[in-house]
Amino acid sequence: MSALLDFYAKHSRLIDQIGVNAILALSLSVSLQAGQLALAQAAFMGIAAYVSTILAVNAHWPLFATIAVAVLASTVVAALLAYPVRRLRGVFLAIATIGFGEIVRVVANNLSITGGAEGISSIPNDATTPVIYGALVLVGLTLFVLSRTKFALAVALVREDEYAARGVGVDVGTIRTLSLALGGAIAGLGGALYAHASFFITPTDFGFQRMEQILVWCVVGGVTSPLGALLGATVLSILPEAIRFLADYREITNGVILLAVILFAPGGLSSLWRRGTIRVRV
């Protein structure tokens, strides 16, 4: 037991990061499962992080109240974003949502309430490990319950063949809006927790690089299931720490692993589990 506590004391920061990262990866996996390459997760995350931080720092709201309002805000923004992009698919949807993310970042950079480029500091560090993992379990349970409903069936149908989905009476627009909003809600939860697990936040925390990172977690883990997102976020969060001895080669290793997974394990790490072997196809 004390060995376990020592381990926790030594790695608590990393453990918290893994939990937050897993929530963020899950949020993107929701829209990827609906076949939407919507890359605004970092923006939803940022919106919630700022809302929650401002309520905590300026208005001294308790943690859970700030999280609730923050998640509401990111959900509403995500649902509203779904409307203008409803006709965009594939790369065009990706670019439009990347553009949206940049707009959010520039706005955060220029408003006084968000502290401009310096961001906001001295955020109460009250997102403890139990809070973060409680949230992760909540998200996991929600996604699990949803996966047993007709909603999941409709989502899968929209992903596989939008026209067939329309043909059997699925309201494609509503499914897309709901999955984007759900992704926005989960990203918002991740963002609020991220803020409360850091001492300060700045607009660059929620820029395109963050978005790339979340996307990489999902793809490396496997986009076909939420488990892939979970696995990808966990493995890639631990990896930089685990290969610290490689010092100068750390970054390059990240790139190589990413490429290797894409080339040799197209379904992501989670697919290796099921297949048992790595089939090399180049």
Next chain:
Amino acid sequence: MIAQQLLNGLFLGAVYALFAVGYTLVFGVLDILNLAHAAIFTAAAFAAFSLAAAGVPLPLAFLGAAVLAGIMGILLDRVAFAPLRARNAGTLVPLISSIGVAIIIGAILRGIYGVDERHFTVGGLDTAPVIRLGPLTFTTVELTIFLAAIVLMLVLSWILRATTLGRRIRAVAEDRVAAALLGVDLERTIAATFFIASSLGGAAGVLTGLEYNSVTLDMGGPIELKGLAVIILGGMGSVTGAVIGGFILGAVETLAIAYGLSAWRDAVLFGVMFLLLVARPTGLFGKRALRAA
């Protein structure tokens, strides 16, 4: 004052356009978004810096770096895109593998050069003669950069319009399967496309480095996303559109700075891009304009 700003916008826009034509060429031919384009842009700038530091005259260092960037483009295709093409992997996966290559290139550059900013010490960039033309002032360096970008874009336009290779590239862009049936060697044509696109991106990197006489690891960051906006403005896959988009961006940026709106500049840029995508997903000049390039 406004004439001077527009001239500055023209200089800036030429480099944006050069970057964007390579970006859009790959999209037009392969329908993939190459997020390693900006990494090659940066790598070429460093290569030119090293060549110049080793005593190679600037024009030769420029050409050498552009050729090197072209070769990197071919390698990029072989490593990150060709295997995926072979199994019809869709649009998401190539986008990610290009991020992987971008990370690797960035890590290698950091390993070689560290994080410090580099300056070209030869060629007298900072003491270049100033030309005054009525109310306009500019340096010979700015003029040379502008002319180099224009010449390269004209060469690209000539290749696409008047050579066999250009016809093959346009055929592959139009319909890959039909082109293959007609005897076009797909892989070689795609390799050539990557060489051209990446050498132009690399050239844009060198010119950007010369323009500000500064080469940094993160110099590719802003242009990566702005380049996206430019090719959307011009219509993805349209080379002419990318050139026009580049000049529009250059003008808008310098005017925004002149009128004190620089803080909101990028929000406006991406806002316009967003609205354009929503209203007209194929951009101002249509998607398949590569045919008529």
